[in-house]
Amino acid sequence: MAVNLTEPGPLLPVGGIRLGTAAAGVRAPDRDDLLLLACDAGTSVAALFTRNAFCAAPVTLCRQRLAERTAVHGLLINAGNANAGTGAAGLDAARQCAAAAETQLEGMVLPFSTGVIGEALPVARISSAVPRAAGNLRADGWLAAARAIMTTDTVPKGCSRQLEIGGRTVTITGIAKGAGMICPDMATMLAFVATDAAVSRSTLQRALAEAAADSFNAITVDGDTSTNDSLVLMATGASGAPALAPDSDDYARFLAALQAVCGTLAQAVVRDGEGATRFITVRVEQARDRDEARRVAYTLAHSPLFKTAAFAGDANWGRILAAVGRAPVDALDLSRVTIAIDDVPLVAAGEPHPDYSEAAGSAVFARAEFTVRIQLGRGRTAAEVYTCDFSYDYVRINAEYRS
Known part of the structure; x- marks a missing residue:
């Protein structure tokens, strides 16, 4: 039972982000296990990934795609199968699932997976469920999204914060999953955070690294670093607030709010550690x-x-x-x-x-x-x-x- 952890309160919509879930039957037929996240054009994306040498196929593919600096239109996340230890076939499976989502979002999609290692990803089941997830896209879908990416988690994990920048309200909302195979060597588990602040990609990557240092890189359940660990931060700019300049007072306040979100999510992972009582x-x-x-x-x-x-x-x-x-x-x-x-x-x-x-x-x-x-x-x-x-x-x- 999770230690002093309950379902999150209201998770605030982030302008420029929509989320939809569906049941793909990856491991269980009676629950949503697929998440499609769509982001508006112009969204900046930063990410940190596991340093495990046997990293999962989606981690490899995400690294490649982000290195190309192509615009990201969305994320596709499945629970129940890690698509790790699957070799070249796993990479092809990740590409096929991403392609199914790209048909719906008309742009590049980053794939993520979590679950059992060493099993082939059920591409047909995931691809057929993508249109249903796309049909469920909505701005207030954060809590449903947090539930859909759970594996051994007992509680969905989410957090929202708001602050004022240039007279505009800026929102930061994030979700995470993880309860076992938790040890930092990047971040640990899967976590997806979005903000409607305007932030360049380089500044966003810096903020993410700083926020992760004392949150996702400061937790351990069992000392095992996963093959799939991924932490993603998206900035849509939809708030209309002025762009954040590095080392400015606004950046410092934004970073403090981001650190609060990441800290809450990371500690929630430990509180929900597999079998944890302390x-x-x-x-x-x-x-x-x-x-x-x-x-x-x-x-x-x-x-x-x-x-x-x-x-x-x-x-x-x-x-x-x-x-x-x-x-x-x-x-x-x-x-x-x-x-x-x-x-x-x-x-x-x-x-x-x-x-x-x-x-x-x-x-x-x-x-x-x-x-x-x-x-x-x-x-x-x-x-x-x-x-x-x-x-x-x-x-x-x-x-x-x-x-």
Whole structure:
């Protein structure tokens, strides 16, 4: 069950974007599993993709098409089949599905897939469902879209924010899917965000990278980077607001709103982690640099021993200590290290804190959300990573994934 996560509130339409869903029967016959997103002419598109060497066919095709800098008219997303590990046939299948959507939108379409790896994409079923999705295109289709791209997710994930630029209201709305095979090496999972701000492609790509750094690149459920991870940001310019100039005050405010949307979506993925019962923030402070702080944070966030203790509500803080001690940090001076869980101190100056009690530690580990705070005493840089526990259900869900 998702940790303190419910269906999103109203998802605001974005001028120049329409969304339509349909049931293609990719894995289940009784649910929408295909999403067609249409964007107006002149829309800028930026994207980040997985760094997994066995990237899925649609990732390869999207990279190629975006490198050509051809105008993008829409996106086509299917759930239930990843079209990864499918070789040349998978690339051809991605092209065929995109072509079916291009017939409807009369322009280039980027394809995306999520689901089981190593199975052939059912091109005929998807292509035949595309016209139905096109017939359902509507500006307020965001929540239906979020549901259509779900796989093992239990809750659709979406978020909207608005701000004023040049006296015009600018909207940012995004959706995401993901609950397992979540570990950053780009973004993680699938996420699609749109705005009616006017932003050049280069500026949009910069904003996306900056927004992803502390959101989609700061989460982990299980340490597995997917073959299909994709994060897309579209800017239609339909608000009529002046174009954003890099390093301007308007850009800074836009970036803050975009970061809020991406942060909400990314944390929702962790809250809905497969079998998750705890949402855990790992904050590392006083590091020499950001990379060092993140290395320590991820060492703990990826530890199965820590994550299973968190599931049990067992305040076995020795697992935190061990993870910090084995993190790839040169010449760590233990006499400078301080560790706490929420307001309960565990370690001070490398020694067990005299005020710690098992009752206090257990009370924190029993919470649905808590923070592990680690101070290295080596510098002034901090970083946060968001993770969840490992439960019996995580094993069950993944053991039965193809059933």
